Amino acid sequence: MIAGQSPRLIWKVNPQGHKRTIEEALEIARGFGVHVPPDVFFFEDEDNELPDDGTARGPKVTKPAGSAVYWSDLLNSRTGKVPFRIRSEILNSDEAIVGVIAHEMYELEKLRGMLKKGTMTIEHYIDQTRPNNPGNLHDEAWDCSDRMVEAMRKAQP
Amino acid sequence: MTCSLVEKHRLGMITDHQLVVESLHMLDPRNPGVALTNLPEPILRQVLRFAKDYRRDQMMTNYGVVPTLDQVLAAESWITESRRHLASLTA
Numbered sequence: 001m002i003a004g005q006s007p008r009l010i011w012k013v014n015p016q017g018h019k020r021t022i023e024e025a026l027e028i029a030r031g032f033g034v035h036v037p038p039d040v041f042f043f044e045d046e047d048n049e050l051p052d053d054g055t056a057r058g059p060k061v062t063k064p065a066g067s068a069v070y071w072s073d074l075l076n077s078r079t080g081k082v083p084f085r086i087r088s089e090i091l092n093s094d095e096a097i098v099g100v101i102a103h104e105m106y107e108l109e110k111l112r113g114m115l116k117k118g119t120m121t122i123e124h125y126i127d128q129t130r131p132n133n134p135g136n137l138h139d140e141a142w143d144c145s146d147r148m149v150e151a152m153r154k155a156q157p
Numbered sequence: 158m159t160c161s162l163v164e165k166h167r168l169g170m171i172t173d174h175q176l177v178v179e180s181l182h183m184l185d186p187r188n189p190g191v192a193l194t195n196l197p198e199p200i201l202r203q204v205l206r207f208a209k210d211y212r213r214d215q216m217m218t219n220y221g222v223v224p225t226l227d228q229v230l231a232a233e234s235w236i237t238e239s240r241r242h243l244a245s246l247t248a
Binding site for chain 1: 174179
């Protein structure tokens with residue numbers, strides 16, 4: 001079993017711990033209804049840079065207090081994509097793959113509009129994306145994640 | 158270390174903004190060129206913009222460390238001096 005930081009469900013590891021590639025993971029997530037837009041880039045955390053309790057992580061943003069965060073702050077200009085680092089162990093579980101990618105994509109899509117308008121301050125951005133802040137986007141994203149994994153379980157024989 | 162950051166950026170694993178912030182965090186104020194030499198020109202321009210916006214004790218981040226004022230000032234000075242030197246050579 002793999003326990004995420006906040007999801008209610010416990011994700012089942014694949015039989016024999018079969019590990020997926022990033023390409024397979026994205027295909028699996030999309031196959032179970034997760035909208036993964038073309039302007040995101042997932043890669044495996046081969047350097048173990050994620051904290052012990054982290055399942056995946058989007059871009060780092062550092063700004064002076066009170067300043068706006070923009071969509072361009074989340075992009076790599078060479079690729080035009082938003083990078084997401086995903087923990088290696090997540091790739092051993094199709095349920096974790098669906099749950100974690102659903103979580104990240106929920107947050108990103110909710111942020112996208114605000115960031116494109118430039119109406120979100122760094123304080124608001126941090127409040128909405130950090131753990132241990134009940135009712136924020138990060139919290140909602142785990143609810144979405146649980147729903148997607150539950151639907152996945154129902155869809156499988 | 159900065160070469161590794163540049164490579165990660167080239168591969169799309171980090172954003173432009175991350176390359177700026179992480180390079181500044183790695184920078185030794187006594188020898189800023191080591192961290193800055195390999196950065197592409199558009200990223201150096203973003204370093205200067207970051208330095209202009211930098212506010213001591215008021216920087217916020219969603220994770221990780223924030224570059225210190227001496228790192229930011231050293232980078233700003235190194236880039237400005239490098240450009241001045243280049244301009245004098247081509248004048």
